Amino acid sequence: MESRVNPIAGTGDGAVAGARSAIDNSPEIRHDWSLEEIQALFDLPFNDLLFRAASVHRRHFDPNRIQISRLLSIKTGKCPEDCKYCPQSAHNDTGVEREDLLPVEAVLEAARAARESGATRFCMGAAWRGPADKDFDQGLRMVEGVKARGRETCASLGLLDGDQAHKLKDAGLDYYNHNIDTSPEKYGDIISTRTFDDRIETLGHVRDAGLKVCCGGIVGMGEGTVDRVRMLQTLVNMPRHPESVPVNLLIKVPGAPLEEASEVDPFDFVRVIAVARILMPASHVRLSAGRQSMSDEMQALCMFAGANSMFCGERLLTAGNPSPDSDRSLFGRLGLRPEGM
Numbered sequence: 002m003e004s005r006v007n008p009i010a011g012t013g014d015g016a017v018a019g020a021r022s023a024i025d026n027s028p029e030i031r032h033d034w035s036l037e038e039i040q041a042l043f044d045l046p047f048n049d050l051l052f053r054a055a056s057v058h059r060r061h062f063d064p065n066r067i068q069i070s071r072l073l074s075i076k077t078g079k080c081p082e083d084c085k086y087c088p089q090s091a092h093n094d095t096g097v098e099r100e101d102l103l104p105v106e107a108v109l110e111a112a113r114a115a116r117e118s119g120a121t122r123f124c125m126g127a128a129w130r131g132p133a134d135k136d137f138d139q140g141l142r143m144v145e146g147v148k149a150r151g152r153e154t155c156a157s158l159g160l161l162d163g164d165q166a167h168k169l170k171d172a173g174l175d176y177y178n179h180n181i182d183t184s185p186e187k188y189g190d191i192i193s194t195r196t197f198d199d200r201i202e203t204l205g206h207v208r209d210a211g212l213k214v215c216c217g218g219i220v221g222m223g224e225g226t227v228d229r230v231r232m233l234q235t236l237v238n239m240p241r242h243p244e245s246v247p248v249n250l251l252i253k254v255p256g257a258p259l260e261e262a263s264e265v266d267p268f269d270f271v272r273v274i275a276v277a278r279i280l281m282p283a284s285h286v287r288l289s290a291g292r293q294s295m296s297d298e299m300q301a302l303c304m305f306a307g308a309n310s311m312f313c314g315e316r317l318l319t320a321g322n323p324s325p326d327s328d329r330s331l332f333g334r335l336g337l338r339p340e341g342m
């Protein structure tokens with residue numbers, strides 16, 4: 002398909018946009034959003050909400066640039082946690098086989114390939130409640146190795162204590178991913194082996210260690226708008242906004258309890274992206290899991306509404322993702338350019 006890239010559109014420089022965001026002290030960045038204010042955004046007519054979100058997006062970022070991350074599952078399956086959405090929980094009969102923690106060399110090779118495919122950030126995910134001592138040192142060596150090769154690093158290893166967060170920082174970790182997944186009120190319906198407050202405590206350790214925070218949630222687990230409001234309110238009213246906000250559309254995995262969750266109206270999903278963008282103007286909002294079940298048009302609407310980050314590559318952790326060819330074609334048709342290229 003022919004590319005419609007216009008070289009003079011936008012600011013044309015993602016690095017400048019990134020730097021602008023990093024020092025942003027705009028009055029749009031607030032930490033005191035009330036439930037009613039956020040609900041009022043969801044209640045706006047769709048076109049008004051999108052216009053507002055796209056306007057905020059343009060004040061803080063080049064709207065034609067997208068940040069690309071690549072995921073690798075460094076330890077797969079048989080996780081002791083009982084997250085009802087997850088293909089990797091030992092409580093869910095999803096057919097995902099257990100794989101041991103990968104050797105450091107295999108991870109470094111995957112990081113090299115990821116950079117060649119255009120990803121600037123390499124995210125390592127593990128099916129753990131949290132890292133055990135015997136695995137943690139190996140995880141630190143992965144972070145050191147990926148960082149030494151000039152990649153931005155992200156890890157998603159479950160619950161951490163303060164000491165572990167500091168060690169990850171010292172090893173060169175840039176971002177820690179730790180999602181709150183849903184509202185505090187709904188959390189107990191989705192996971193019983195840990196609490197919402199456990200997640201918040203780890204996020205505090207991550208911040209205190211000086212790591213950047215990647216924190217978001219999942220849409221499509223049967224939640225109401227009020228849960229979406231409360232989830233976003235929790236994120237925006239943190240002492241600092243997460244630098245990266247993944248918005249996942251539930252991947253309905255056969256054998257997971259949420260396999261039969263009802264479909265989300267695509268416009269409602271776009272609304273969540275738009276409200277996240279308005280609330281956290283300088284953060285990267287990631288159109289995260291679930292893109293394989295979205296049309297190109299829905300993805301384009303998400304990006305118009307302020308999504309400016311994605312996972313690329315055929316696989317997420319265990320689930321599928323659009324092929325690199327289809328993403329390349331989509332970026333060309335939309336005139337989107339990856340950050341750092």
Ligand code: SAM
Binds near residue numbers: 180253
């Ligand atoms: N075990 C670690 C943890 O839970 O933090 C890290 C890996 S876990 C797979 C990371 C995130 O993936 C979860 O918090 C959830 O938001 C997302 N996720 C897992 N399964 C999903 C699914 N079926 N659909 C959408 N997102 C999913």
Ligand code: DTB
Binds near residue numbers: 157
């Ligand atoms: C996030 O918010 N989504 C990613 C990442 N953080 C670690 C994980 C998505 C997992 C989707 C299901 C799977 O691939 O197993």
Ligand code: SF4
Binds near residue numbers: 080088
């Ligand atoms: Fe384990 Fe993370 Fe999956 Fe929950 S989301 S079952 S903690 S891998």
